[in-house]
Amino acid sequence: MNLYFRLFWLLLWQVRRCKRIGFLDTSKIKYRTMPSDCDINFHLTNSRYAAFMDLARTYMMAEMGVLKRLIKLKWMPIVNASEFTYIRDIKPFEIFTIESKIVGWDEKYFYIEQRFITERGLHCIVHVRGVFIAKRQQIPITKVIKTVGFTGKTPTLPPEVIKWISFLNLKKAVNMA
Template identity: 65%
Template sequence: MNLYFRFIWLFLWRIGHCKKIGFIDSSRINYRVLPLDCDINLHLTNSRYPAFFDLARTYLIAEIGLMKPFIKNKWFPIVNAAEFTYIRDIKPFEKFTIETKIVGWDEKYFYIEHRILTDRGLHCIAHVRGVFMCRGKQVPIETLITAAGYTNDAPEMPAEVIKWKQFLQLKKQRNI
């Protein structure tokens, strides 16, 4: 339930006061682990990570200057796939930062990387593959890139994302 309050806070305050960053720059947003974010092991529960990443991607959209076009054009993001690597736990009341950035795209998908950091170091790395939809149809990648004012080439995709893409394709082929 408390992520609803964080979502409302994100829209009412943080988005209105965020800085502008480049399309492939890293966005950073800070949170604190509250008691309701924890599981019986007294650390941030694994189910909260994707929810926090949703908030971080929303903040990224605002920082790269796409929030107004998203609202105006009724675009909405859809996560197609995600993979997480948990490195160490995050304790109750501990502050953490989520770094989010677009690491590449292909003809259909954007690939986004999330990193959760505290003063103790790196806690989680996640990759998300997603599309943006409008009225049941995919918004072309080029449309989004143009709306953001990005004119350079796509960044070189990290090796782990390339392997992950291959793995996802293999899963799809084996299960059709």
């Protein structure tokens, strides 16, 4: 339930007061770990990372100035795959920042990197692969890029993302045979 309150707070308050960033810039949003976010080990539970990341990506789109436009078009962001690397735990009541940025795209997917950081350092790095859909159809990446007004050069995907894409392709090939 507390994530609904955080979502309402994000949409009603934070989005209206966010700074503007470029399409490839890093978005930063802070949260505090509440006891209800923790598991029996008294740290942020794994499922909450993904939930907080959803909020952070929504905030990132607002900072880019594209959230309202995408909502008007009824384009929905969909996560296709994600991979998490946990480094250290986040304790109850600890303040953490989620840094989110688009690291690139290919002919089908966007790739986003999200990092969880506290005063103690880096806690988790996550890569997310996603698309936008409308009326059950995927929106072509070229159309999304044009709609958000990005005219710069397509960034080169980081080596770890390229390896991850290869792994995802292998996984699909093995399991779809």
